[in-house]
Amino acid sequence: MNKLIDAKGKNCPIPVIMAKKEIDNGNENFIIEVDNKIAVQNLQRLANSQGLSSSVKEENEVFKVIFLNDNNQTDECIECNEILSEIEDNKNQISTWSVFIGKEIIGDGNEELGKSLMKMYFYTISEGNDLPKSILFMNDGVKVITLNEQAIEHLKDLEEKGVEILVCGTCLNFYGLQEKLTVGKISNMYDITNSMKESSKVITL
Structure with missing residues (x-):
């Protein structure tokens, strides 16, 4: 069963950061709940940038964004760079x-x-x-x-x-x-x- 992450009531970029942490921890199959369409769009762009597929289910104004591992999806996100630029994995880069x-x-x-x-x-x-x-x-x-x-x-x-x-x-x-x-x-x-x-x-x- 996919892990469910509750990000309702949280403004961007918090839902994106929560999802990115999950991916960094090795989990590429999970569901994150949000309550605004901007967060949905940014989460889908995150999935795309990480080579994952995503789908959305809406119920009572709550959006379930489903992240799935999909080896066929390799397109790189461009539009979401402003939100994701500070959370890219640069562990080996020396900050100057x-x-x-x-x-x-x-x-x-x-x-x-x-x-x-x-x-x-x-x-x-x-x-x-x-x-x-x-x-x-x-x-x-x-x-x-x-x-x-x-x-x-x-x-x-x-x-x-x-x-x-x-x-x-x-x-x-x-x-x-x-x-x-x-x-x-x-x-x-x-x-x-x-x-x-x-x-x-x-x-x-």
């Missing part, structure tokens, strides 16, 4: 990339959505195998590491895994947030600049 956070939200527009996206970004990379060398916070970005409680928990997990987290001390002082810093190291422009120079690439959010 860094993330620069210069504002409290991801993108422009709705503030609540931007904060939620920031939280989900750190969750996604913390669940992956290719972790960044460092995460750098400056200007408005220091609010993420002091005020976004869920993001802070994911950042603590990343720090425990060896990711260096540097936070601009001048920026903390400017916003009066020195006492709220519970993860990372207070740093300066010199150290943050050097960390960028030592990275093969710097991703700016």
Whole structure:
């Protein structure tokens, strides 16, 4: 009997990450339940990218996405790269990339959505195998590491895994947030600049 995974109520990319972990553990025949069509589409793309077949059954607004091993399916997913890029199996790759956070939200527009996206970004990379060398916070970005409680928990997990987290001390002082810093190291422009120079690439959010 195929294993049943309950991912109802969870927004993407969490269902994708749950399914990817199952595949990484050697299980290629399972069912994952979700309650939104976006998750269904992303799970089907994951199955396709892993050489697996998938089918969907809907009942009472709950979608059962069935993953099956199918050696004849080899097409590679392209459209889902943004969701899956941070959870690809890169266990043997040495991480030399860094993330620069210069504002409290991801993108422009709705503030609540931007904060939620920031939280989900750190969750996604913390669940992956290719972790960044460092995460750098400056200007408005220091609010993420002091005020976004869920993001802070994911950042603590990343720090425990060896990711260096540097936070601009001048920026903390400017916003009066020195006492709220519970993860990372207070740093300066010199150290943050050097960390960028030592990275093969710097991703700016």
